Amino acid sequence: MTASWLSRAPCDGLDGFTPSEDAWETAGDLKRLCGSRLGYCKPCPFRAECIAVVKPAQAMFDGVAGGRVWCNGLVIDALDDVSDDELAEPKLRATCGTEAGARDHNRYGERPCTSCRQVARQVAARRRKERAKQPTQMQLDIPSVA
Ligand code: SF4
Ligand SMILES: [Zn+2]
Structure with a gap:
């Protein structure tokens, strides 16, 4: 993520939001590993921007983004005040030159x-x-x- 708002996000400079693939096997493992990071998303005003940049559903993302824990692009846990309005993802574009x-x-x-x-x-x-x-x-x- 290189968006300008990121330096103002509560998660800036922190890790543990995207556990390495060999650290977990099941959705439950993933939730245990990074679920606590959801607390940082709670006051974050950039949840929609976060989802627009990460594109978790299209990218089959595993980890915490936009107030949700995602596993293979599906929401497996979420803060209790998330809204569907935050879920818009711009289309993933293939890399130019391919x-x-x-x-x-x-x-x-x-x-x-x-x-x-x-x-x-x-x-x-x-x-x-x-x-x-x-x-x-x-x-x-x-x-x-x-
Ligand atoms: S929603 Fe969560 S992961 Fe996304 S920028 Fe905010 S604190 Fe970071
Ligand atoms: Zn091109």
Whole structure:
């Protein structure tokens, strides 16, 4: 998280909000490991911003964000005053300079950025090459011998 409000959030500089994957197995473990961090979210005025940045559902996030404990992108615990209004997540975008990034520009009706245009050219060239390698089906007209 690099958003400017983060330095004013109660969790700034603290850890334990996202336990490492090998430290837990079940949702119960996760809750035990980081559930106490929910206390920091209680007075936090940035819960909606936090969820918008972390995108826990789309990112299948494990840990504490926005006043909830998430496991595989699902809420497994929450403060008692959370509101559904805080749950809006902007769409996850694929990284530019990858095939998925180029597809995302198309999907959102945008003009692709330079690195995605380059990837799209490389993909098109690769496809042309693959097509050229494929054997063409020959239609042979063999005259029948009477
Ligand atoms: S909602 Fe919780 S995890 Fe998110 S910024 Fe606030 S204190 Fe940190
Ligand atoms: Zn791009």
